[in-house]
Amino acid sequence: MNLFLLSQLLACGAFMLDVLAFQFSRRVVSLTFLACSTSLLAFHFWLLDETSASGMMILAACRYLTATITTRSTLKWSFLGASVLCSLMTWQHPADALPLAGSLMMTLAAFQPDAGRLRILTLGGSLFWLSNNLLAGSPVAVVMEATFMMSTLISYRRLKQAKGMG
Template identity: 30%
Template sequence: MPDFLLSQLLVTVTLIIECCAMQFKNKNYILAALSVSCLFNGYHYLLLDQPTAGYIFLFSSIRFLISIKWKFQWISVVSLCLSLLITVSTYNGLLSIIGFMATILITTGSFSHNDKFLRLMMISGGLLWFIHNLILGSPIGVIVETVFVGSSCIGYYRYYIAKKPAEQAI
């Protein structure tokens, strides 16, 4: 099977997981689902000769699991430093920079105690990964980020904008 086709199959698994992830209310469930999706997404990027994105996503899988248990800001800083080290050591141009910028936003959100802030950072980081995948030419990757950002916006709307009738009466 050609690497490109295999990469698109792997990122399809990411798509399925991320369709549901941002609809969870529990922040830990969101982070656990994203951890699993990062494994598939990381291998997708490695098959497309994008080591920065690949290794950032593989590391992000671990980072999401860590952020479920510990929200210490120093862990966030260490995670960002490791992501910067990955970016510098695998640098291959504009896509490396875009991926690192997206990682800054998503890491900052994942170590936040505030669910609303987490969702806003996920939306912002997802938009950058969308641009990354568009430039890379990964069609399923573009769909993943479109679904992820769309799902994140829907989740944000459901939990922070839409008012339930019972809440409006109070």
């Protein structure tokens, strides 16, 4: 099996976890699914020689696991700083700004105690990752991110309806 095919299979696994992630109302469960998904994506991007994106996904997995335990602001700022540092250390080309922007938005999202804000900020970060996946030439990751965005929108709507706001 060649490395590109393996990368696409890993992205498929992440895809399934992403679709499930926000179908749970408890943020801890959603964040746990996202930690598993981003772990697979770290390896996916590494196989595609997208070092910056891979590093951001490793940080994302750690961030999501941490956010299942706490939403402390000091940890949020630590992960924001780690994202910038990771980006500086792995920078290869201007497109590496996309994983950085996506990671920063997703970090802000992960440390939101409110499930609705978590989903809205996640959508913003997903736009940057969708752009990155297009430029990285990963068809499965593009479909995954677009579907993840739709799943997040659906779950946000369901969350609003459950709270009697929609």
